[in-house]
Structure formats: structure tokens, C-alpha cells
Amino acid sequence: MKRIGYILTVIGAVFLFFAGCKKEDKPEPYQSTPYVIDIPFGFPTELNIPDDNPMTVEGVALGRYLFYDGRLSGRTDPDSLMSCSTCHRQERSFEAGVDHPDFPGGFPYGITGKPTHHVMLPMINLVWNQNGYGWNGFLYPENPNPNLRNIEDFVRLAVVAEDEISGDTARVVTLFQSLQGYPELFYKAFGSDKVTFKNIERAIAQFVRTLISANSRFDRYMRGEVQLSPSELHGYVLFTTEEGADCFHCHGGYGNPLFTTHLFYNNGKDTVFTDPSDRFAITGDQMDKGAYKATTLRNIEVQGPYMHDGRFATLEEVIEFYSHGLKQSPYVNPLMHHINDGGVQLTPQEKEDLLNFIRTLRDDEFMTNPEFSRPDKLPDEP
Amino acid sequence: MRIKLLVILSLIIIPVFFISSCEKTDGPEELQAGKLLFYFDHVMNDEVIRLDTMMYSNAAGNPYLVNEIQYFISDVTLYKNDGSHVTIDDWKAIWYVDTDLPDTQYWQMKDPIPVGTYDSITFRFGISEEKNKSLMFVNPPESNMFWPEYLGGGYHYMKLNGKWKDTADEIRPFNFHMGIGQIYDANDSITGFVHNDFVVHLENSGCTIQKDKTAAFVLTMEVNEWFENPHVFDFNYWGGDIMQNQDAMGTAKENGHNVFSIHRMLEE
Numbered sequence: 001m002k003r004i005g006y007i008l009t010v011i012g013a014v015f016l017f018f019a020g021c022k023k024e025d026k027p028e029p030y031q032s033t034p035y036v037i038d039i040p041f042g043f044p045t046e047l048n049i050p051d052d053n054p055m056t057v058e059g060v061a062l063g064r065y066l067f068y069d070g071r072l073s074g075r076t077d078p079d080s081l082m083s084c085s086t087c088h089r090q091e092r093s094f095e096a097g098v099d100h101p102d103f104p105g106g107f108p109y110g111i112t113g114k115p116t117h118h119v120m121l122p123m124i125n126l127v128w129n130q131n132g133y134g135w136n137g138f139l140y141p142e143n144p145n146p147n148l149r150n151i152e153d154f155v156r157l158a159v160v161a162e163d164e165i166s167g168d169t170a171r172v173v174t175l176f177q178s179l180q181g182y183p184e185l186f187y188k189a190f191g192s193d194k195v196t197f198k199n200i201e202r203a204i205a206q207f208v209r210t211l212i213s214a215n216s217r218f219d220r221y222m223r224g225e226v227q228l229s230p231s232e233l234h235g236y237v238l239f240t241t242e243e244g245a246d247c248f249h250c251h252g253g254y255g256n257p258l259f260t261t262h263l264f265y266n267n268g269k270d271t272v273f274t275d276p277s278d279r280f281a282i283t284g285d286q287m288d289k290g291a292y293k294a295t296t297l298r299n300i301e302v303q304g305p306y307m308h309d310g311r312f313a314t315l316e317e318v319i320e321f322y323s324h325g326l327k328q329s330p331y332v333n334p335l336m337h338h339i340n341d342g343g344v345q346l347t348p349q350e351k352e353d354l355l356n357f358i359r360t361l362r363d364d365e366f367m368t369n370p371e372f373s374r375p376d377k378l379p380d381e382p
Numbered sequence: 383m384r385i386k387l388l389v390i391l392s393l394i395i396i397p398v399f400f401i402s403s404c405e406k407t408d409g410p411e412e413l414q415a416g417k418l419l420f421y422f423d424h425v426m427n428d429e430v431i432r433l434d435t436m437m438y439s440n441a442a443g444n445p446y447l448v449n450e451i452q453y454f455i456s457d458v459t460l461y462k463n464d465g466s467h468v469t470i471d472d473w474k475a476i477w478y479v480d481t482d483l484p485d486t487q488y489w490q491m492k493d494p495i496p497v498g499t500y501d502s503i504t505f506r507f508g509i510s511e512e513k514n515k516s517l518m519f520v521n522p523p524e525s526n527m528f529w530p531e532y533l534g535g536g537y538h539y540m541k542l543n544g545k546w547k548d549t550a551d552e553i554r555p556f557n558f559h560m561g562i563g564q565i566y567d568a569n570d571s572i573t574g575f576v577h578n579d580f581v582v583h584l585e586n587s588g589c590t591i592q593k594d595k596t597a598a599f600v601l602t603m604e605v606n607e608w609f610e611n612p613h614v615f616d617f618n619y620w621g622g623d624i625m626q627n628q629d630a631m632g633t634a635k636e637n638g639h640n641v642f643s644i645h646r647m648l649e650e
Contacts, residue, residue, distance in 0.1 A: 044525065
């Protein structure tokens with residue numbers, strides 16, 4: 001009887017021990033830290049962040065590594081490395097720039113050597129874009145195709161596109177799962193150390209949404225911190241008046257400090273329209289033939305080449321085009337109301353003043369911000 | 383003993399009175415109210431407008447097409463025959479209408495309207511001087527309506543964009559944009575501003591607001607009226623842009639009083 005009591009006691013103790021262990025062994029889910037975007041003065045309060053990809057500090061940190069990791073193709077051969085940052089250079093406001101060391105004139109091509117269909121769009125302040133991504137806005141939240149809706153989808157498209165990274169998503173997942181340090185970062189960002197391509201998309205998109213440029217001289221002028229020169233101020237007047245250069249209707253200003261409406265316009269570049277990737281390709285509306293997104297003019301000084309096809313290498317050429325080079329067609333947007341005169345007819349002094357104002361939109365702090373630059377070392381680097 | 387009893391009774395009775403009086407003042411009288419709903423319609427000669435089609439002619443004989451219409455209305459007010467009135471005066475009650483955005487063509491006003499019979503409805507075309515402040519709207523699409531600081535700030539009241547055929551049969555764009563006008567001196571410097579917003583009195587807009595019901599109306603813009611009554615607006619004379627031309631905007635403002643009409647829909 002005494003023996004039975006002893007056995008029962010042991011069984012009970014073992015049960016309690018395991019029960020206790022079970023409780024303690026259950027891993028606590030990692031609590032990632034919400035990433036809060038500070039809204040700069042005058043900027044929109046509504047952000048384009050999908051419900052299924054809330055921003056976290058850990059997600060952004062992972063996205064930054066991935067953005068700069070050349071193995072995003074799924075390959076490790078030194079000759080076939082390509083990352084987002086290969087084309088999107090911080091010092092060029094995350095565009096290629098006309099002085100790109102590998103892409104002469106700022107015309108990128110993919111690992112296969114195939115050139116991209118259009119040149120690059122600025123990759124800044126995209127968290128405020130509510131009107132579609134890409135020159136023709138083919139990625140938009142209401143797209144019936146759930147795989148073509150937001151920056152996350154852009155990541156996947158860039159990885160697999162022949163004219164970009166030309167990778168294989170399965171190989172990318174396998175590779176990054178095997179790279180020391182990455183699984184832990186995925187765990188911290190998404191609660192699982194299992195690498196998925198969906199989470200790669202999410203992390204890079206989170207990082208891209210942090211690329212906020214809002215501290216140019218014009219921003220400081222808006223906040224009353226600095227004064228602009230007489231030439232810059234005159235350029236600002238030209239920028240925001242119909243009888244001046246009338247840039248503001250499409251490119252914003254004080255009341256729209258994004259310096260773009262993110263809408264699509266035929267701005268009078270051509271008379272014949274054969275590009276299968278213009279806005280018309282998305283909407284089917286005849287009036288959208290030859291229409292493309294109005295780009296933000298923030299940091300535009302360093303973001304050449306200009307227009308969807310990169311036909312202009314310098315801002316001087318762009319201003320000359322709007323001043324004297326417009327071409328009439330049935331599809332020109334009515335906002336181009338100087339079209340019958342061939343442009344806004346600026347004098348040389350006015351062109352200079354307008355250019356000086358546009359240069360006030362350059363944000364050097366953004367282009368040197370260490371939070372956006374390549375990490376000192378990748379997770380698996382010693 | 384008697385004093386003790388009185389104290390005890392007081393302790394019981396006073397809180398009862400206190401609580402019952404609280405209940406009385408805390409319970410607001412139920413507001414007998416209904417709601418107001420506007421649908422927005424844009425017509426040309428009583429027919430729904432066809433955008434981007436060169437098929438219309440204004441009073442000046444200009445053949446023209448309309449590409450898009452974007453505008454604000456505000457200060458919707460209902461008047462009773464005794465002179466009293468109710469204004470939808472929430473600051474957010476400045477409504478943006480855009481022919482490209484269906485969601486903007488339907489405005490369910492949030493303010494409760496006291497039940498009763500109202501003789502007429504008015505609204506303000508654009509935004510009053512008091513409310514028309516820069517950066518009031520920071521989100522698109524409203525923020526895309528900003529009016530440059532140099533020209534007076536705030537927001538466009540309206541952008542009506544299109545194209546017309548001039549006397550030489552050339553097609554030209556027009557931006558019939560209304561907002562704060564400027565007064566220029568001989569040196570072309572701005573010396574003052576003119577607020578071109580105006581109140582529209584809608585004929586046949588009497589209505590009865592019933593408890594917990596929504597009075598729905600269709601507010602119709604007859605686009606041709608901008609160019610017709612009382613002034614004939616000739617694109618060949620005024621040109622394609624008017625933001626810096628107060629005479630043109632003043633003409634548009636006077637024509638604007640006849641642009642809108644309203645009719646009641648079935649109650650919801």
C-alpha cells in the first residue's frame with residue numbers, strides 16, 4: 001500500500017513536471033514594434049499601407065537588407081548579382097541617374113541585358129500614392145487581379161522580370177532560408193523563421209514606404225525657416241501661375257507638397273502613340289492615349305533621364321520642351337492650355353528662375369540619410 | 383433620538399433627490415430630426431453630359447467638349463417661412479464633386495435636420511472666405527484643388543476643363559477655373575483679392591423633413607449655363623485660362639447663379 005502511494009506520488013510529480021515544462025516551452029510570439037510614420041508639414045494624412053502588411057521596425061530593417069542584397073535573383077554568382085539598389089541609388093533619390101556607372105544615360109537593363117521598357121520613376125514618398133504605381137498606374141488597390149495592387153507586387157515583378165532581376169522566386173526563398181541571420185530577421189518581422197516570398201515582398205515594400213523626402217529648402221521655406229532668393233521666388237510664381245509656366249496643376253506646390261497629383265496626363269510630347277504601356281492600356285479610354293504619370297518633382301534635379309522614355313537628359317531640356325516644344329494631338333490634356341502656342345513661351349531669364357525654384361526641391365539630407373543607405377554588412381556577412 | 387432619526391432620514395432622502403434630479407437633467411430631449419442627401423448630376427441641354435466629345439455649342443457659338451468637372455459646394459442651408467434656418471455647418475461639410483469619381487457624386491449629410499417644413503434650400507458655390515484656408519485639405523482629391531498662395535491661396539472652387547474650336551477651326555484647351563480673384567496694378571503687381579464664392583438660391587426646393595427619414599435631392603449642373611446667362615461667355619474672347627483674370631471669373635460668377643437646379647427624389 002505504501003508502495004502504491006509512492007508510485008502515485010512519482011507519477012503525479014512527473015505529470016506536473018511535464019505539464020510545467022510544456023507551459024514554459026511554448027515560445028512566446030515575438031512582439032514586433034510598430035513603425036510609425038511621422039507626417040511632414042502639409043503632407044497627406046492618409047497612407048497607402050495595405051491591411052495585410054502593417055509596418056514594423058523589424059519589417060523595415062529586414063526590407064532594408066533585402067533591398068541591398070544582390071542575391072535577390074536566387075543566384076550567388078558574382079556576375080549575376082542584382083538588387084533593388086543596383087538601379088535605385090540613394091544618391092540619385094533612388095533612381096538610376098544619368099551618371100549611373102553601369103547604365104549609360106540612366107537607361108537600366110536587366111541581368112539578361114534586356115533594357116527596361118520605360119525608364120525609372122522616383123521611388124520616394126510612395127506611401128502617399130493612392131492612384132496607382134508605375135508610369136501607367138497598372139498597380140492599384142482596386143485592381144481585380146489581386147497580384148497587381150501595390151508595392152509588394154512590384155517587388156515580385158521586379159524579381160522575375162527579364163529586363164530586371166530575372167530571378168526565380170522559389171530559388172530566392174531557398175537561398176535566403178539558408179543564409180545565416182536572415183531566418184531570425186524574418187522571425188522578428190513576421191513571427192516565423194520560415195522564409196516566404198510573400199514576406200520578402202512585404203519587407204521590401206515596408207522599407208520602400210519609409211523613403212520619405214520632406215526636408216528640401218522649399219520645405220524649410222514652407223515652414224518659415226529659410227527665405228528663398230528673388231530668382232527662386234520668381235520661379236515659384238512662374239511654377240504656380242497659369243500665365244507663367246503653369247506646372248502646379250499636375251505637379252503640386254504649397255497646397256500639395258507631394259509635388260505630384262499621381263495622376264496621368266498626355267503632356268504633348270508626341271503626335272503618334274504606339275506605346276502599348278501607356279495609360280490607355282489600363283483604362284481603355286481614348287483620352288488616355290500617350291498619358292503617363294506626372295512624376296514628383298522632389299529631387300528631380302538628380303533623377304534624370306526625364307519622361308517615361310528618358311528622352312531628355314537634363315532639366316534644361318525639359319523646361320525648353322514645356323516652353324517651346326509641345327506637340328498638338330487630340331489626346332493632349334486640356335491642362336496643357338498653351339499647346340497651340342507650342343508651350344508656355346518662357347524667356348531665358350524665366351527659364352533660369354524656374355530652374356532655380358525646382359532646384360529648391362532637392363533634399364540632400366534624404367539622399368545621405370544613413371537609415372536608407374546600404375547596411376554596413378548583410379546578415380550573413382562576418 | 384428624534385434628532386438621530388432626522389439625520390438618518392436626511393441621509394436617505396437627500397441622495398434620492400440628488401439622483402432623481404441628475405436623471406432629469408442628464409436625459410436630453412429626443413431630437414426630432416431627419417437627414418439630407420444630394421446626388422449630383424451634370425447635364426447639357428437637359429441631357430446627361432457626354433465627356434470628351436466635341437458635340438456641344440455654347441451661347442457664343444463655340445463648339446466645345448468637356449473633359450472633367452471638379453468643384454466644391456458648402457454651407458447647405460434650409461429656410462423656413464418664418465425666416466429661421468438650419469445650416470449644414472460642420473466644417474467637414476464642404477463637399478467635393480468630381481465627374482471622374484463616382485463616390486463624390488453622392489453626399490449623405492451627417493447633420494441632423496429638425497423635422498418640419500422648409501420653404502427653400504440654398505448652398506454656397508465654392509468655399510467662403512472664412513473657411514477657404516490653405517492646407518485645410520491635405521489629402522487628395524481635395525488637395526489637388528489647391529489655389530496657389532500667390533493668387534490668393536485656399537482652393538479652386540471649380541475646375542471645368544475641356545476644349546473648344548476657335549474661329550480658325552483650331553481646337554484649343556480651356557481651363558474654366560474659378561477661385562479667389564486678384565486685383566492687379568499698372569505694374570502687374572497684385573494689390574488685393576476678390577472672393578468669388580456665391581450663394582445659390584434653388585427654386586422649387588421646398589421640402590418636409592420627417593423624423594428618421596432622408597430627404598433625397600438631385601442637384602443638377604446645366605453646364606451650358608456657365609456660358610450663357612446673363613452673360614454670353616465667348617472662349618474666343620476670354621481665352622483658355624481665367625485664374626488670373628478677375629473680369630472673366632466675375633462674369634462666370636454672375637452666370638453661376640443660374641447653373642444649378644434641384645428636384646426631390648423619393649424619400650428613403
